[in-house]
Amino acid sequence: MPELPEVETIKRGLKKSLVGLTILGVKTDTPKMILKIPFKRFQNEVKWKKVIDIQRKGKLLVINLNNNQNLIFHLKISGRILLRDYGAPVDEYTRIVFKLSKNKELRFADLRKFGWVRLAPANKMGEMLFFKEIGVDVLSKEFTFSRFLETLKNRRGGIKKFLMDQKIIAGIGNIYANEALWKARIHPERKIESLNEREKENLYKAILSIIKKAVRLRGTSVDQYVDVSGEKGEFEKELKVYGRVGKSCYRCDQAVVRIVVSGRGTFFCPKCQHLKQ
């Protein structure tokens, strides 16, 4: 599941090899994955445009084109962005192919077809609702401890749901929410209003250290995620609770438990992540 560290790894890969290339054409067998405009128009809009930069906002990948347009990708659960030589072996689940100069191809593969791409005018992107509603990025300099406290202020409800709400903080998905809560020893169903200052600080530090480490290790490949070359990430071996149901906690030996929190599989240690405070 591409969350911040995975999309950041893809962004860095594309910065190295995609910037400067020109889009020669687009093909798809899944036009549904192109939002807002008909495929024909999309084709015309991107043809002959040059890639000038790559950005990331939360889990969104943004490719800046030289006509003041941005290509925005959301990889959802099973999306992959692959940069290949023209004619390289077919990547499974390829849905959209951008043919590029220098004999390259950008392939958007997605087993589940939940991912999408859309065009947005660069100068108006800040005004677009879907972009305006994205919260503070975990890796941005604005994501300080005091900003974190501010986002928690006057909010009620479960802490895990809060962490995964992209409108508040952008970039944390299911894997890293589970991991950060384990590291901070906080039960995923703890109410925000029950957390004391020390716990909030532990959680803030846990989020930053885990996300940064996952970026260094090029992401987590528990599902479909790979980088632009098709290589898996290395963070999987660092996972402390995610997917470890029934296995013993690395801290206290208690069996890791799986529950469902707001519709998502949630893993935690019932002994060192206690509910009451």
Added chain:
DNA sequence: CGATTCCCCTGATAGC
């Protein structure tokens, strides 16, 4: 207006 449920899609797994 906030909280919950449904839905998109496919492959893996369970159950018979």
Added chain:
DNA sequence: TGCTATCAGGGGAATC
């Protein structure tokens, strides 16, 4: 063995 039913999962839309 081989079929069918169930489930996971991010986030937008519909519904409660």
